[in-house]
Amino acid sequence: MSSVEQQQHTHHVDKADYLRRLSRIEGQVRGIARMIEEDKYCIDILTQVAAINKALHAVSLRLVEGHIGGCVVEAAQEAQRTENPELVDAKVAEAAQAIGRLLR
Template identity: 50%
Template structure:
């Protein structure tokens, strides 16, 4: 089971909202909307994606990583390493 399973519908709803925001940004560019206004919307999309990523990460840490740590061994270390790399990617984004 995926770590985000309990929040799957919420994640899907949020991603659909983000998809609509991106389409709105595309429309703004097509309509030659003022640059700063477009950038403001791009920033909003970025923040929404980051928020969604945090929700997914929280689910992963609370489920997948927690289970692996409870089992112990190399699987636990691998899951923690994997989560650390995912967090590093999010920080760089």
């Protein structure tokens, strides 16, 4: 599968929702930069960093769910049609690697 085909597999997600979430996170990051510029209390800054981490984790989990529910399921269906189990094995391995990166 080409990288173009892989990029198009985001059709299982609500792009507008992701863009809204990421825009909100971007605003939070700019807010932290202002807090640092204004010498705000360290604990307040750390609280905002924790909120951003939580928001990014939520986005990541939704993306993983979309990948498994869309790409992996599609690969399983294609594997069944073509009698090629390696298709699903590759998608599962790809998902496992992505999850591993998230956990580091």
